Amino acid sequence: MDVIDVRFPTSRSLDGSDAMNPDPDYSAAYVVLHADDGREGHGFTFTIGRGNDICCAAIETLSEYVIGADVDGPAALGDLYRRLTHDSQIRWLGPEKGVMHLAAAALVNAAWDLAARRAGLPLWKYLSGLTPEEIVACVDWRYLTDALTPEAALAILREAEEGKAERIAEIERDGYPAYTTSPGWLGYDDEKVVRLAREAVAEGYTQIKLKVGADLEDDRRRFAAARSAVGPGIRIAVDANQRWDVDQAVEWTKALAEFDPWWIEEPTSPDDVLGHAAIRKRLAPIKVATGEHVHNRVMFKQLLQAGAIDFLQLDAARVAGVNENLAILLLAKHFGVPVCPHAGGVGLCELVCHLSMFDYTSVSATMDDRVIEYVDHLHEHFTAPTVIENGRYRAPTEPGFSAEMKRDSLIRFSYPHGPEWRSN
Amino acid sequence: MDVIDVRFPTSRSLDGSDAMNPDPDYSAAYVVLHADDGREGHGFTFTIGRGNDICCAAIETLSEYVIGADVDGPAALGDLYRRLTHDSQIRWLGPEKGVMHLAAAALVNAAWDLAARRAGLPLWKYLSGLTPEEIVACVDWRYLTDALTPEAALAILREAEEGKAERIAEIERDGYPAYTTSPGWLGYDDEKVVRLAREAVAEGYTQIKLKVGADLEDDRRRFAAARSAVGPGIRIAVDANQRWDVDQAVEWTKALAEFDPWWIEEPTSPDDVLGHAAIRKRLAPIKVATGEHVHNRVMFKQLLQAGAIDFLQLDAARVAGVNENLAILLLAKHFGVPVCPHAGGVGLCELVCHLSMFDYTSVSATMDDRVIEYVDHLHEHFTAPTVIENGRYRAPTEPGFSAEMKRDSLIRFSYPHGPEWRSN
DSSP states (O other), X not given: OEEEEEXXXXXXXXXXXXXXXXXXXXXXXXXXXXXXXXXEEEEEEEEOSTTHHHHHHHHHHHHHHHTTOOOSSHHHHHHHHHHHHOOTTGGGGOSSOHHHHHHHHHHHHHHHHHHHHHHTSBHHHHHHTSOHHHHHHHSOOTTTTTTOOHHHHHHHHHHTTTTHHHHHHHHHHHOEXXXXXXXXXXXXXXXXXXXXXXXXXXXXXXXXXXXXXXXXXXXXXXXXXXXXXXXXXXXXXXXXXXXXXXXXXXXXXXXXGGGOEEEEEOOSOTTOHHHHHHHHHHHTTSEEEEOTXXXXXXXXXXXXXXXXXXXXXXXXXXXXXXXXXXXXXXXXXXXXXXXXXXXXXXXXXXXXXXXXXXXXXXXXXXXXXOOEEEOOSSGGGBSSOOOEETTEEOOOOSSBOSOXXXXXXXXXXXXXXXXXXXXX | OXXXXXXXXXXXXXXXXXXXXXXXXXXXXXEEEEOTTSOEEEEEEEEOSTTHHHHHHHHHHHHXXXXXXXXXXXHHHHHHHHHHHOOTTGGGGOSSOHHHHHHHHHHHHHHHHHHHHHHTSBHHHHHHTSOHHHHHHHSOXXXXXXXXXXXXXXXXXXXXXXXHHHHHHHHHHHOEEEEEEEEEOTTSXXXXXXXHHHHHHHTTOSEEEEEOOSOHHHHHHHHHHHHHHHOTTSEEEEEOTTOOOHHHHHHHXXXXXGGOEEEEEOOSOTTOHHHHHHHHHHHTTSEEEEXXXXXXXXXXXXXXXXXXXXXXXXXXXXXXXXXXHHHHHHHHHHHTOOBOXXXXXXXXXXXXXXXXXXXXXXXXXXXXXXXXXXXXXXXXXXXXXXXXXXXXXXXXXXXXXXXXXXXXXXXXTBTTTSHHHHTO
């Protein structure tokens, strides 16, 4: 197993800037599993700079569960996931949240990458080929059964068996709808926002996203400019990145209502289930979305139970990887809430499209109101980068989870000794 | 600043064993701040073994905010706390949860220790001498104002000004009530449970606690034995350490009801606000307690808003130290829920009694149904250890937060190179 601290100096150009994260350096705590057969499994957790080394150290601490482990097939991957998240001593540091959970995500995802490569399939297709029983056995049902039982999950998956082959063919032919956040970073001036918003529409996107929450008058001006640039037919979501308290979220969002926001994302603390529920109730019909910082399936369960969200934005590496995201997809389907994954950062687009495509083939069986976030940064560092055509993700075709970074990038951006960091 | 990984091999005797933590090695990620005036500030976060090194590394990462910082007075301590919890890049790893938050707790508590030492006062008395305005300025109000505003908090604190001098004198004379968990560890046999329960009553305790949740028949037998050993007049709390799902928590606790449990503690995931609310509703009049794993003030806010708990069990070093616990004490008072801190581990008794005593002098102004957990392990390693007399915590008199471990203990149990670990 190799662990690499990879950081990209994105703060130099204000790419990724928002109301809570003014100067992120998009980073990955990156892991490579080396299997006996010579194959590799790649995985990572995404961070925005400082503390990426702590995640790398946490991955090292968890390595005892991975080295020598069997990762062949969903049963083995389910066992590995449970061991990684239930070490009785390490669990004290969470449980199932923060640094240790991010580290578990990197390892779980690397193990699935390896398993899918061995099967010779892209992960979404590998998952789509598993039986309902195999999927259900991948999930840790602890703390979920008051909302969804394994039996009810089996029924969901069995129902979706019908038409699956057609949906797989459809994904391979047409891909999956995307929206883009690239025009809307808070550090961009109005002219750049307008230009990028127009380009997005010209490229086929039907939804874009703007960052808001630092200054209301700035937000109104930028939103107005973006709206008049793209016209009324394009969905514009806004994203406050946790900036507000409950009352402020309601007031601020209402002050943007005239520009027709499609959703308000992360209006307040990601921990605040009841706050999101209150905001949603008071803002209806404006929709509420959250998830990129929601730390585990128990929190998603409650957001759904409380009717707190209109869109569930899972993250590929915030929760403990593929296994925990399978639980989240099943919960979302059970509660009838569309999953619109968080992406961007580094490599998150590459990962989440596999999960949404599996959701379509095998869980929700619909793309209605579902879109995957897309941000056009840092894809050049991946060996099988995301391909967008006409505002849609193309289906990955390479075996694995698309998590592999190029060797040159791993060396150049390794922190703190890689050439990109030494020279600055 | 020094950071020391201290671990005690408690797993060898099954002290501290429960349904989720079969073999803890009580540990501290320990920090010493060295001030210009030659004084020191001591703080730590408690863990149960593996991963303690990750917390130490996280403390090192946060050191840039502490080294050179002003810690004189509550305003400076409020600024330090906010800087430690709001680094825009590190915040991504939480926010305000898990390893990075545990690390912030150690540093915040060390800074308060230093400030109280400089004032020549034990922390509880130093806090009791601050004005309502100073206390309110120590709190990070973000995400709280839908439940409690700074103005409402000020009103609480001003009301408690009356009679404060008398309550301080009372604390100094009579101390604060304790309960003991020492009889109830899951790894102990029935004979030991009965013997220790009888001893506890003989020592003046009016409440003890038993660990439950691994095996129902074992629980019933042990509970019956303990109940007949102590009689009906002693409160016996039971603690499941997060073992159950919602339905199971209700069924299992009902199966123990005939032995008259005073509260059921941690019946399910500490993240599950709605789950606790459902359990409390279905179990009434049996009371529900939680808090040792509740990771921040936003979660406590919701537990209170949802009516999910009868007792709030704050932890001195799970949330970000004194500052965040001030918010939690104010929230608990606002919602009328008694605070009964989590303690035990290593050094938690030493810390939490300061917070409960301040709660009595300056916030809730009552001890009704309030007790501080006590476990008689590892106090011998502290320079100003907890003193219990007749089932009550004596008021600490030494300046500071009572967090300082003896130099000999720090050396002997430092991990992995200390003599206690090298020889095993």
